[in-house]
Amino acid sequence: MRKRSLIPIIYILFLMLPIYWLVAMSFKTTGEILSGFSLFPQTWTFDNYRVIFTDPTWYWGYINSIAYVSLNTVISVSVALPAAFAFSRYKFLGDKQLFFWLLTNRMAPAAVFALPFFQLYSAVGLFDTYLAVALAHALFNVPLAVWILEGFMSGVPKELDETAYVDGYSFPRFFIKIFLPTIAPGVGVTAFFCFMFSWVELLLAKTLTAVAAKPIAATMTKTASSAGYELGLLAAAGTLTIIPGAIVIYFVRNYIAKGFALGRV
Amino acid sequence: MSIELRNIVKRVGSITHIKDTSLILEAGHFNVLLGATGAGKTSLIKLMAGLDKPASGQIFMGGEDVTGLSTQKRNISLVHQFFVNYSHMSVFENIASPLRVAGMAKPEIKTRVEETAELLQLQDFLKRRPSELSGGQQQRTALARAIAKESKAVFLDEPLANLDYKLREELRDQLPELFADRGAVVVYATSEPEEALLLGGYTALMDDGHITQFGPTAQIYHNPHDLVSASVFSNPPINVAQIEKKGDLAQMNEHVSWKLTGAAAGLRDGNYTFAIRPNHVAPFKTSDKSVAITGSVQITELSGSQSSAHFLAGNESWVSLASGVHNFQIGQDHQFFMDPDNCFYFSPDGKIAA
Numbered sequence: 001m002r003k004r005s006l007i008p009i010i011y012i013l014f015l016m017l018p019i020y021w022l023v024a025m026s027f028k029t030t031g032e033i034l035s036g037f038s039l040f041p042q043t044w045t046f047d048n049y050r051v052i053f054t055d056p057t058w059y060w061g062y063i064n065s066i067a068y069v070s071l072n073t074v075i076s077v078s079v080a081l082p083a084a085f086a087f088s089r090y091k092f093l094g095d096k097q098l099f100f101w102l103l104t105n106r107m108a109p110a111a112v113f114a115l116p117f118f119q120l121y122s123a124v125g126l127f128d129t130y131l132a133v134a135l136a137h138a139l140f141n142v143p144l145a146v147w148i149l150e151g152f153m154s155g156v157p158k159e160l161d162e163t164a165y166v167d168g169y170s171f172p173r174f175f176i177k178i179f180l181p182t183i184a185p186g187v188g189v190t191a192f193f194c195f196m197f198s199w200v201e202l203l204l205a206k207t208l209t210a211v212a213a214k215p216i217a218a219t220m221t222k223t224a225s226s227a228g229y230e231l232g233l234l235a236a237a238g239t240l241t242i243i244p245g246a247i248v249i250y251f252v253r254n255y256i257a258k259g260f261a262l263g264r265v
Numbered sequence: 266m267s268i269e270l271r272n273i274v275k276r277v278g279s280i281t282h283i284k285d286t287s288l289i290l291e292a293g294h295f296n297v298l299l300g301a302t303g304a305g306k307t308s309l310i311k312l313m314a315g316l317d318k319p320a321s322g323q324i325f326m327g328g329e330d331v332t333g334l335s336t337q338k339r340n341i342s343l344v345h346q347f348f349v350n351y352s353h354m355s356v357f358e359n360i361a362s363p364l365r366v367a368g369m370a371k372p373e374i375k376t377r378v379e380e381t382a383e384l385l386q387l388q389d390f391l392k393r394r395p396s397e398l399s400g401g402q403q404q405r406t407a408l409a410r411a412i413a414k415e416s417k418a419v420f421l422d423e424p425l426a427n428l429d430y431k432l433r434e435e436l437r438d439q440l441p442e443l444f445a446d447r448g449a450v451v452v453y454a455t456s457e458p459e460e461a462l463l464l465g466g467y468t469a470l471m472d473d474g475h476i477t478q479f480g481p482t483a484q485i486y487h488n489p490h491d492l493v494s495a496s497v498f499s500n501p502p503i504n505v506a507q508i509e510k511k512g513d514l515a516q517m518n519e520h521v522s523w524k525l526t527g528a529a530a531g532l533r534d535g536n537y538t539f540a541i542r543p544n545h546v547a548p549f550k551t552s553d554k555s556v557a558i559t560g561s562v563q564i565t566e567l568s569g570s571q572s573s574a575h576f577l578a579g580n581e582s583w584v585s586l587a588s589g590v591h592n593f594q595i596g597q598d599h600q601f602f603m604d605p606d607n608c609f610y611f612s613p614d615g616k617i618a619a
Contacts, residue, residue: 159345162316165336166343167363167410181353 019242025235033231048236058237061216064130066244068205068213069198072134072141076194077187079138080145085175087146088153089161099150102143113139114207121208128210136204141194148193152186153179185255192252199245216241266292266327266417268313268450273322275308282308283319284475290450290467295441297461297482298454300471300497306454309471310420313452315339326417326450339418342411342449346423348403350395356382356406357391363414381413384443401432408436412443418450425460437463458500462486470497492538492615501543501573501584508539508610515539515605518579523556523605529619532610537618541608543573543586546601548593555602558583562593576601 025033026048027041052058086092087099117136118127126132160182164174180187205215220237249256268290275283283305290296298306311317313324315336323332331339342363350359360378369377382388385405395403404424411419421440425433441464444451455461461468461482468482470493478485478494489495496503508515513530516522517539525532545551546558560576560583567573572591576583576599585601593599610619 157347157349159347159349160351162311162314162336163343163345163349163407164351165316166314166341167414168337168340168366170337173366178351182351184353 022235022238022242025232026239028232028235030230030232033235034229045232048232049240051233052236052240058216058219061214061219061237062240064209064213065199065205065215065217068130068133068137068215069195069244071130072137072198073191073194075134076138076141076145077149077191079142080149080190081180081187083142083146084149084153085179087150088156089158099146102146105143106140110140110201110203114204117204118207127208128212130213132208133205133213133215134198136208137194137198137201140201141197144197145190145194148190149183149186152183152189156182185252185258188252188255189258192248192256195248196245199241266448266450267325268418268452269325270309270313271323271325273309273312273324274320275312275317276320282474283312284473285322286474286476288469288476288479290452290469292448292450294451295444295464295466296450296452297464297466297468298452298471299456299458299461299468300454301456304471304497305474306456306471307422308474310343310422310452310454313418314341314343314420340414340416342414342416342419344404344407344411344419344421344424346426348395348400348407348427350403350406350410352395355392355394356387356398356409359395359406360387360391360409360413363410367414377413378409381409384412385409401428401436404428405436408443412447415447416449418452419444419447421451421453423454423456426456440464441466458486458498461498468498470494472497488617489609490617492540492609492611495540495609495611499542501586503540503542504546504581504583505538505540506578506581508537510534510537510610517558521556521558521578523554526606527619529605529610532618536613538611538613538615539608540611541603543584545607546583546585546603547587548572548574548585548591548599548601549587550602551604552606554606555604558601558603559598560601561598562595565593565595574599574601 024041027044029045032042121127121132164178202217206218220234270286270288273283273286300306312319323330357378360381361374364374382391387405387409390398395406425436465482468485469479470477472493478490486498506517508517510532511534513525514522515525558578560578562574562576564575571588573586574593612618
């Protein structure tokens with residue numbers, strides 16, 4: 001092995017260590033975790049996973065999370081597509097200011113919006129629904145989606161639009177048949193980032209839900225404070241939480257590199 | 266078919282891109298728009314294609330007013346300078362796309378696409394994506410899409426500018442053939458005077474947003490209306506100097522003067538602007554009437570069988586372009602010769618005098 005590959009290997013090991021520890025913990029009993037240091041599970045157990053897949057309070061947490069995250073991704077991308085198209089193709093009064101203003105929405109911490117959202121959604125009857133969390137997350141994800149998509153769309157020459165119009169495509173037909181397939185990688189990357197941000201966001205999701213739409217991360221924190229420490233169970237839940245993100249990133253891995261090259265991701 | 270522009274004006278903000286332009290372009294031959302970058306060729310094409318709306322004026326196609334008609338409804342084709350294809354479609358689908366949009370039957374589309382592909386030597390690449398093709402093949406795909414569609418007008422906006430010169434020559438020879446007998450008005454924009462001469466047909470010279478002259482290509486090459494037209498249609502730039510006419514003598518400076526003949530001899534005495542194309546200035550005598558100009562050579566270029574030299578005669582910068590290989594010493598005085606029969610005389614307002 002070459003010497004120069006040593007440093008990246010050490011770095012990757014360093015990055016993998018917490019994930020390994022989490023996965024190893026999920027196969028241990030809580031007693032073993034608390035008893036001391038062990039590199040591998042001494043007694044393998046799948047009990048932790050069995051609990052999660054059989055207890056509705058656990059698996060509904062996953063279903064809830066996936067539901068509002070998917071809903072948010074769909075809302076964010078479909079709202080951002082026309083907005084990004086406008087920013088990339090047209091000049092209008094205050095376009096640059098508006099574009100910047102969109103981004104400033106990402107600059108305030110989520111906690112700032114927790115109270116107004118809670119009050120507003122309670123008042124209009126949205127509290128504890130998927131839509132509540134999905135809409136709240138759109139506040140962060142729509143500007144991000146517009147920003148990423150605008151970068152990809154500006155990379156497509158305006159001549160493509162003109163060629164399609166000359167060929168006889170109407171605007172809607174051009175947008176769906178020609179433009180969207182051309183920027184498909186951008187849509188993939190955008191969807192990935194919306195998914196990620198919504199998936200990892202806890203504060204708003206927790207504040208705006210009670211029972212019916214409670215996310216998995218909220219379930220996890222509650223368990224930690226109730227009947228003692230169920231560390232093995234928590235580790236198993238944590239491991240399962242990583243998986244959706246890993247699946248999504250697998251599908252867009254090539255496009256993300258493209259996004260980085262455009263300087264927008 | 267014909268396209269008629271009537272007093273077209275195009276403004277973007279406070280800048281006028283096209284100044285009051287009227288023009289009639291006919292089918293059956295190439296219509297070349299010749300002008301430098303920024304002269305307004307692309308702006309004019311976009312107006313004719315309906316991608317832009319004129320600030321005022323009217324556009325007619327085949328006698329019908331299409332000024333307010335959308336691009337989609339004008340039934341035209343357009344090929345851009347750089348290769349624009351639908352990257353997610355195969356070459357076949359690319360060529361077929363305007364036909365599909367127009368609602369043509371599938372078997373008909375197949376035969377039409379295959380015919381066109383064969384015409385442009387793309388038959389082996391029909392299943393590939395545009396990104397898997399060379400630049401020349403990509404541009405041929407764009408051309409095929411324009412040809413497959415039986416449109417009333419075809420706009421080619423410097424379609425060969427981004428190709429290497431061999432491909433450019435090959436395609437340029439092919440182009441007039443491809444569009445012959447189609448009944449479509451073919452408009453070809455270029456910034457190269459040679460290209461206009463090679464394509465023949467009619468040429469409209471463009472400068473600073475308006476058409477300075479329009480007519481059969483060879484005719485306007487030999488008979489420019491004014492100094493601007495002569496400059497647009499010359500590469501390298503046309504040589505320009507001031508002369509004073511007295512009797513039958515043209516005096517450029519104390520060293521250079523010549524006897525005027527023909528129409529130039531009949532001009533009123535006074536100051537004129539004189540212009541001669543670089544290919545009529547040579548470092549050797551071309552006839553008995555050749556007039557000698559001495560100038561110090563600044564830059565020389567050798568391009569295959571031609572040598573060009575930029576030299577300073579008095580305060581004027583001159584260019585000579587002559588066949589054969591000639592050696593010049595940079596900074597040294599050399600003698601150049603021009604034939605006064607090949608030059609143009611313009612009155613002070615820029616209009617042709619003789």
